[in-house]
Amino acid sequence: xxxxxxxxxxxxxxxxxxxxxAATAAAQSIQGIExxxxxxxxxxxxxxxxxxxxxxxxxxxxxxxxxxxxxSSARIIRNGEPIATLAxxxxxxxxxxxxxxxxxxxxxxxWAAGSYEFDVTVNGANRSTAGTAYVFHxxxxxxxxxxxxxxxxxxxxxxxxxxxxKSLWEFTRNVYPIAPDKFKWTTRQELxxxxxxxxxxxxxxxxxxxxANLNPPRCAADKTEEGCFDKIIGFIPARYGxxxxxxxxxxxxxxxxxxAVASDEDAAATVAHEIAHNFGIGDAYxxxxxxxxxxxxxDAFSGSDFDTQQPVQCTAGRVALEGVSGTLVxxxxxxxxxxxxxxxxxxxxxxxxxxxxxxxxASQDTWDWIFDRLLPPAAPAPAxxxxxxxxxxxxxxxxxGYIRRNALSTADVTLAPWQSFMDDDVVPDTxxxxxxxxxxxxxxxxxxxxxxxxFDFPGGKGEPxxxxxxxxxxxxxxxxxxxxxxxxxxxxxxxxxxxxSANAPSVSGVSLGVGTVFNxxxxxxxxxxxxxxxxxxxxxxxxxxxxxxxxxxxxxxTDLRTPNLVDDFADIPGGARAKIRIGASDGFNTTYAESAExxxxxKPPVVAIEPLAQTTIPAGEELLLEADAWDLQDDLLPDxxxxxxxxxxxxxxxxxxxxxxxxxAGQHVITLTATNSAGLxxxxxxxxTVSP
Numbered sequence: 001x002x003x004x005x006x007x008x009x010x011x012x013x014x015x016x017x018x019x020x021x022a023a024t025a026a027a028q029s030i031q032g033i034e035x036x037x038x039x040x041x042x043x044x045x046x047x048x049x050x051x052x053x054x055x056x057x058x059x060x061x062x063x064x065x066x067x068x069x070x071x072s073s074a075r076i077i078r079n080g081e082p083i084a085t086l087a088x089x090x091x092x093x094x095x096x097x098x099x100x101x102x103x104x105x106x107x108x109x110x111w112a113a114g115s116y117e118f119d120v121t122v123n124g125a126n127r128s129t130a131g132t133a134y135v136f137h138x139x140x141x142x143x144x145x146x147x148x149x150x151x152x153x154x155x156x157x158x159x160x161x162x163x164x165x166k167s168l169w170e171f172t173r174n175v176y177p178i179a180p181d182k183f184k185w186t187t188r189q190e191l192x193x194x195x196x197x198x199x200x201x202x203x204x205x206x207x208x209x210x211x212a213n214l215n216p217p218r219c220a221a222d223k224t225e226e227g228c229f230d231k232i233i234g235f236i237p238a239r240y241g242x243x244x245x246x247x248x249x250x251x252x253x254x255x256x257x258x259x260a261v262a263s264d265e266d267a268a269a270t271v272a273h274e275i276a277h278n279f280g281i282g283d284a285y286x287x288x289x290x291x292x293x294x295x296x297x298x299d300a301f302s303g304s305d306f307d308t309q310q311p312v313q314c315t316a317g318r319v320a321l322e323g324v325s326g327t328l329v330x331x332x333x334x335x336x337x338x339x340x341x342x343x344x345x346x347x348x349x350x351x352x353x354x355x356x357x358x359x360x361x362a363s364q365d366t367w368d369w370i371f372d373r374l375l376p377p378a379a380p381a382p383a384x385x386x387x388x389x390x391x392x393x394x395x396x397x398x399x400x401g402y403i404r405r406n407a408l409s410t411a412d413v414t415l416a417p418w419q420s421f422m423d424d425d426v427v428p429d430t431x432x433x434x435x436x437x438x439x440x441x442x443x444x445x446x447x448x449x450x451x452x453x454x455f456d457f458p459g460g461k462g463e464p465x466x467x468x469x470x471x472x473x474x475x476x477x478x479x480x481x482x483x484x485x486x487x488x489x490x491x492x493x494x495x496x497x498x499x500x501s502a503n504a505p506s507v508s509g510v511s512l513g514v515g516t517v518f519n520x521x522x523x524x525x526x527x528x529x530x531x532x533x534x535x536x537x538x539x540x541x542x543x544x545x546x547x548x549x550x551x552x553x554x555x556x557x558t559d560l561r562t563p564n565l566v567d568d569f570a571d572i573p574g575g576a577r578a579k580i581r582i583g584a585s586d587g588f589n590t591t592y593a594e595s596a597e598x599x600x601x602x603k604p605p606v607v608a609i610e611p612l613a614q615t616t617i618p619a620g621e622e623l624l625l626e627a628d629a630w631d632l633q634d635d636l637l638p639d640x641x642x643x644x645x646x647x648x649x650x651x652x653x654x655x656x657x658x659x660x661x662x663x664x665a666g667q668h669v670i671t672l673t674a675t676n677s678a679g680l681x682x683x684x685x686x687x688x689t690v691s692p
Contacts, residue, residue: 028061028062028063028065028122028123028125029061029062029125029127030059030060030061030062030120030122030125030126030127031060031061031062032059032060032127033057033058033059033060033118033120033127033128033129034057034058034060034334035047035049035055035056035057035058035116035118035129035134036055036056036058036334036336036338037049037050037053037054037055037056037177037338038174038175038177038335038336038337038338038361038362038367039329039333039334039335039336039361039362039363039364039367040058040333040334040335040336041332041333041334041364042364042367042368043364043365043367043368044368046368047132047133047134047135048137048177048367048368048371048372049116049134049135049136049137050136050137050139050177050178050179050371051111051112051113051114051136051137051138051139051179052110052111052112052113052136052138052179052180052181052182053111053136053177053178053179053180054102054105054111054180054338054339054657055102055108055111055338056099056100056101056336056338056342057074057076057086057099057100057101057118057120058097058098058099058100058334058336059074059097059098059099059100059120059122059127060096060097061095061096061097061098061122063096064094064095064096065094065095065096065098065122065123066093066094067088067090067091067098067122067123068123069087069088069090071121071122071123071124072087072088072098072121072122072123073085073086073087073088073100073120073121074086074088074100074118074119074120074121075118075119075120076108076109076116076118077116077117077118077119078109078112078114078115078116078117079114079115083108083109084102084107084108084109086100086101086102086103086108087100087622087661088100088122089101089622089659090620090621090622097343098122099342099343100120101338101339101624101659102659103653103658103659103660103661104639104653104654104655104657104658104659105180105639105655105656105657106639106640106654106655111136111179112136113136113137113138114135114136115133115134115135115136116129116134116135116136117129117130117134118134138376139177139178139179139182139371139374139375139376140178140182140374140375140376140377141178141182141183141184142172142176142178142182142183142184142230142231142275142374143184143186143228143229143230143231144169144172144183144184144185144186144229144230144231144232144233144271144275145186145188145214145229145231145232145233146165146166146168146169146185146186146187146188146232146233146235147187147188147189147190147191147214147232147233147234147235148160148165148190148191148234148235148236148237148262149190149191149193149207149211149234149235149236149237149259150190150191150192150193150194151193151194151198151207151236151237151238151240152193152194152195152196152197152198152203153197153198153199153238153240153243153244153246154197154199154243155197156243157194158236158237158238159190159237160190160235160236160237160262160263161237163606164262165235165262165267166187166606166630167608167628167630168235168262168267168268168271169183169185169268169271169636170268170628171268171269171271171272171350171357171360172268172271172272172275174337174338174340175272175350175361175362175366175367176272176362176370176374177367177370177371177374178374180636180656181638183636184635184636185630185635185636186229186635187630187632187635188214188554188571188572189567189568189571189572190568190571191210191211191214191234193206193207193210193211193234196210198236198240198259199240199241199242199243204240204251204253204259205253207234207236207259208251208252208253208257208259209253209257209416209472210558210559211232211234211257211258211259212232212254212256212257212472212474213555213558213559214229214232214257214554214555214558215228215229215232215256215555216228216541216552216553216554216555217398217419217420217421217476217539217583217590218396218398218421218423220398220399220474220475220476221396221398221423221425221427221476222423222425224377225552226550226551226552227551227552227553227554229256230256230278231255231256231258231274231275231278232256232257232258233258233259233260233271233274234257234258234259234260235259235260235261235262235267236259236260236261236262237261237262237263238261238263239261239263239264240261247462248261248460248463249261249264249270249353249460249461249462249463250270250274250460250461251459251460251463251466252274252277252457252460253457253466253468253471253472254454254457254471254472255278258274258275260274260461265356265357266355266356266357266360267357268357269350269357269360270461272350273350273351273461274461276350276351276366276370277457277458279369279370279373279374280294280306280369280373281294281295281351281366281369281370282294282295282297282306282351282458283297283303283351283352283353283458283459283461284297284325284326284327284348284349284351284352285297285301285325285326285351285352285353285354285462286298286300286301286302286303286320286325287301287302287303287463287464288301288303288304288351288353288458288459288462288463288464288465289303289304289305289306289309289457289458289459289464289465290303290304290305290306290312290313290314291305291306291307292305292312292314292315292316294306294365294366294369295327295349295351295363295365295366295369296314296315296316296317296318296327296365297314297318297327298314298318298319298320298327298328299313299314299315299316299317299318299319300319300320301313301314301320301325303464303465304464304465306458309456309465309467320348320352321346321347321348321352321355321359323355324348324352324353324354324355324359325352325353325354325355325462326348326349326350326351326352326353326354326355326359326360327348327349327351327352327363327365328346328347328348328349329346329347329348329349329361329362329363329364330346331343331344331345331346333363333364335347335361335362337361338657339624339626339656339657340626344361347359347360347361348360348361349361349362349363349365349366350362350366351366353461353462354462392424393422393423393424394422394423394424394425394426394427394478395420395421395422395478395479395480395481396420396421396422396423396425396427396476396477396478396479397418397419397420397421397476397477397479397486397588398418398419398420398421398474398475398476399415399418399436399449399451399473399474399475399476399477399486400415400416400418400472400473400474400475401413401414401415401416401472401473401474401488402414402416402470402471402472402473403434403453403470403471403473403488403490403495404469404470404471405453405455405468405469405470405471407490407495408493408495409495410495410496412495413488413495413496414470415488415496415498415587416559417537417559417585417587418486418585418587418588419539419583419585419590420479420585420588420589420590421590421592426478427447427449427476427477427478429447429448429449429478430448430449430450431448431450432450432451432452433450433490433491434450434451434452434453434473434489434490435448435449435450435451435489436448436449436451436475436477436486436487436488436489437449437486437487437489438477438478438479438480438483438485438486439483439484439485439486439487439497440482440483440484441482441484446478446480446482446483447477447478447479447480447483448477449475449476449477449478450475451473451474451475452473453471453472453473454468454471454472455467455468455469455471456468483500484499484500485497485498485499485500486498486500486588498587498588500588500589501530501532501534501586501587501588501589502531502532503530503531503532503589504586504589504590504591505528505529505530505534505536505584505585505586505589505590505591506528506529506530506531506584506591507526507527507528507582507583507584507591507592507593508526508527508528508593509525509526509527509593510524510525510526510580510581510582510593510594510595511524511525511526511595512524512580512595512598515598516596516597516598516599517598517599517600517601518569518598518599518600519569519570519600519601520568520569520570521566521567521568521569521570522566522567522568522569523564523565523566524540524564524565524566524567524580524595525563525564525565526538526563526564526582526584526593527563528563528582528584530584530586532586534586534587535561535586535587536561536584536585536586537558537559537560537561537584537585537587538558538559538560538561538562538563538582538583538584538585539555539557539558539559539560539582539583539585540555540556540557540558540560540565540567540580540581540582541553541554541555541556541580541581541582541583542554542556542572542578542579542580542581543575543578543579543581544572544573544574544575544577544578544600544633545575545576545577545578546577546578546579546597547577548577551575553581556572556580569600570603571632572600572632573600573602573603573632573633574599574600574601574602574603574632574633574678575599575600575602576599577597577599578597578598578599578600579594579595579596579597579598580594580595581593581594581595582594602633602676602678602680603631603632603633603680604631604676604680604681604682605629605630605631605634605637605641605674605675605676605680605681605682606629606630606631606682607627607628607629607672607673607674607682607683607684608627608628608629608684609625609627609628609670609672609684609685609686614686614687614688614689615686615687615688615689616688616689616690616691617663617688617689617690617691618690618691619663619664619665619690619691619692620662622659622660622661623659623660623663623688624657624658624659624660625644625652625657625658625659625660625670625672626656626657626658627642627644627655627656627657627658627672627674629641629642629656629672629674629682631674631676633676633677633678634676634677637674637675637676639654639655639656640654641654641674641675641676642654642655642656642672642673642674643672643673643674643675644658644660644670644671644672645670645671645673646663646668646669646670646671647668647669647671648663648664648666648667648668648669649663649664649668652670663688663690664690665690665691665692666689666690667687667688667689667690668687668688668689668690669685669686669687670685670686670687670688671683671684671685672684672685
């Protein structure tokens, strides 16, 4: 997150549909009240608001006004109960819009779900939204795993420099209809993918597969389980395609993994761009993959259809932002960065390309479409209907591989190593044109699971759609007793039959060396054998606290061919009851073995405030503070863990975003202190001078 200290005047915006009761007669009147979480004038006049998301209340005046704070306020009422009364945001000059911001998220009741009413007064003129329902809805969550990738550019091996990639989540959370506590951004240690050359198609696929495999096998059966991710973002250090003059900004071979260039100026917009494809949002740049029904592109742009890949042009009357290959988000739609830059001018939809980070924002189309698809989880069954104990464990196997578009024989199917596991969820049998079937020695089908390979999908950012002849596939299937083979089937034709070995591998002796506390570079080793003489593949998983049901094993490395791994424990979460688990697979049968318990020291948070240089504001003007804080144990820290203080005024408040009013004149050293669940702290400071 870019931390911001902001004191600019709010720009005058365009016309707004008037809502609420008639304005009180006054020399200057309030023409309308706008509630804004990212885009003020929503599509088709919709009022799609997200519970828990930072919000600004805006009074649209009939003429420029110099605000009298003593006669101006905004009352927030939820479900008939008063929640907060906000002071106006100070401005350096008269303006036609008056903004009211929460000093902290908690001061506004965390914008909890419910029906809201807003009663606004500016210089004595009053207006209310009574009669219009502003309902704040619960939305679903997004869990993203982000990590740097050690990358091979035709023999030149590079690593991502610095920690800037760790905070590239802020833009996505700002422009998506999602609450801060529903956006999970987990950072992990560097992935060494230097064995794959990203200057080749095969190498690009290898990096993608290494990232995709960081979702544990159990996630193929139930993606909602602890330790599973909706999206995995691997950051590479530079553009590919004839490095160092490459043009590639990022790519994917399908969900959940995507590769993005960390050094790109608009890398934060790339993160939002790629995740949006998972919701059916199309590219907004000329020559891209268009989803006209979701986010129409400018009429002058040509591309391919998101679903059919046939040539298409949208005809919804959209135009491009000048100088950017992206759909215009006009200032009249009121794009707004709450807790940041405030009101924005003309910008481009973040599904575009060829612009600077500051030029991208959400459009009416992307906000509306994602809101309807970011559904909250279904309500749990009544307590009486829930089982009192966990059911029996079932043997399941995660399958994965590659298949040709018009596969006809064994040569058209490539299988990756499969891993089996025990789970209390039962994977239901499904059938379809493409499927995997478990059969016994007599060829009788015991289980089946359909899969849908994706041969066409949006290309890398700024590039045309990608068409694959050999597409990845993955899923999970029951592994019943008596299974002797798995068949890959297309249109009822068996393309490939993989025989199951009689014996599962044996694995033991998981060791981390001498001692019980490990930090920094650590060597992990184990012993494994296979009675059938099969080649073995290994996965290494880590659980920081095996006694806590809130934690589960997460992948440190997978598809290893040798029984050892050297990893840097300085970049993994700390834990007092940690274990390593090794999975040894012969391609189908998997055996697991755990280490003895050990300790990994807890790590402090990482915090930042920008800009670091001294900042000056006039007395009487509010100070808008925004923090950057992340933690290996807790991921993004809650507001209560972020404490702001001044060496002059003392405690200022808590939270990721803080509005401070009436700082006394003088020089203030503002300090942000972050504390994680382990009690460890980190701080950052900035000097602010308040002029008389």
